[in-house]
Amino acid sequence: MARKQEIDFELPKLDDLFTTQQERDEAKLKKIHDIPLDQIDDFPSHPFKVMDDEEMLKLVESIREYGVITPAIVRKKEEGKYEMISGHRRKRACALAGIETLRAEVVEMSRDEAIIFMVDSNLQRTKILPSEKAFSYKMRLEAMKRQGKRTDLTSAPLERKFAEARDRIGYEVGESREQVRRYIRLTELIPEILEMVDQEQVALRPAVEISYLPKKMQKTLCEIMDMEQCTPSHAQTIRMRRMLESGKLTEESLLAIMQEEKPNQKERLVLRDSRVQKLFPRNLPAEKREEYIIKAMEYYGKYRERLKESKER
Missing domain, CATH: 3.90.1530.30 (Conserved hypothetical protein from pyrococcus furiosus pfu- 392566-001, ParB domain)
Known part of the structure; x- marks a missing residue:
């Protein structure tokens, strides 16, 4: 029949x-x-x-x-x-x-209805920053979980509920469930690194791996990135996460990974000679040494110009 x-x-x-x-x-x-x-x-x-x-x-x-x-x-x-x-x-x-x-x-509107409406109305904009997607997707997911009747998730296991809710969000915003998950992970980043993601200095996938590091370790990584003038590759962040899971990730190992030669690393000048260290004033803070070197070089440049002019006379 x-x-x-x-x-x-x-x-x-x-x-x-x-x-x-x-x-x-x-x-x-x-x-x-x-x-x-x-x-x-x-x-x-x-x-x-x-x-x-x-x-x-x-x-x-x-x-x-x-x-x-x-x-x-x-x-x-x-x-x-x-x-x-x-x-x-x-x-x-x-x-x-x-x-x-x-x-x-x-x-x-109820609180959750207002959250969903607020997120959906703003996602129609032409340009949306990764941080905006991250927190808006998270807010929407949490509202949808509380409104189980809306997403038919009330009888499903917890992880399945999350997956189905991410599917629903992904369908409505035109992204995969996995991409929605990646953006939501960005909410675990410290503000300094999240800002680097918004400025396209750190790519999405490396940022997701970094998000699994403890906040203190993220802060250390941020300081190393600033010192070395480079950002980690996706492969390097995967290694960092694996080392964390095995209990082998330390500040020293982070520095070693970031000092590996990579395409996005800028040329840098490192002065480790003891003769150089003796030339700094005894009470000069470390953060002011770069400025001291620049002023010294400017002064020496002017001295050479005066010396050249005196010889031409």
């Missing part, structure tokens, strides 16, 4: 059955208000950066000329103020433009 074909359809809402489009539009307009900026708090732990860059300047000029065309989305807080869900850049642009209010729609 042929199996009946399942038909998946969504029942219309009661509002749609008994109201006209004009009435629904009017109801929505009643929720839009000009709210004072000082009455709107930023979304807690908002993962997306609001920068005063060229795009912000364009937005400021647009708002000065046309106002806020698309209302921001806010929700009412218990103490009477509002919480921004979508529109942090518009709020900042209004402040820069000298406008004291923000045109915003007031909606009713």
Whole structure:
């Protein structure tokens, strides 16, 4: 016997059955208000950066000329103020433009619904930094786990729940489950290294391996990277992680790995001769020695110029 074909359809809402489009539009307009900026708090732990860059300047000029065309989305807080869900850049642009209010729609949302809406609305932007993806994916994943009914994860084992939630996020943002996992791992990096990832100084996969190192070891690695003027390759970070797991990773082994010759390492001058050390003033701090050498070389250069001029006379 042929199996009946399942038909998946969504029942219309009661509002749609008994109201006209004009009435629904009017109801929505009643929720839009000009709210004072000082009455709107930023979304807690908002993962997306609001920068005063060229795009912000364009937005400021647009708002000065046309106002806020698309209302921001806010929700009412218990103490009477509002919480921004979508529109942090518009709020900042209004402040820069000298406008004291923000045109915003007031909606009713739970905390987790607000998190999901906030993340999804910001992920539509053209350029998103790795750190922004990292914390927004993590916030969205945690909200989805709390809303088990939304993702049908309530009866699945814990690891399977996480995997299915990552699949859902990946599908919605156009990335694989594994890529979503990689970005979320970046939240375990210290700020200095995460900033290097945003600036494309450290690639994603090496950064993921570094994220498994303890914070103290990450700090040491960051100092070594600055001293050696290079960043680790993916293969080197894999070795670091394996050495950590076997209990063999130390500050000395980190330094040894980073001192290996690699394509992205800049040429450097190392002065280890005891004769050089004796030339520094006794109480000169180590961090000021480079400046001392530069000034000494500048002084010696001027001396040679004067010597050359005296001979030409």
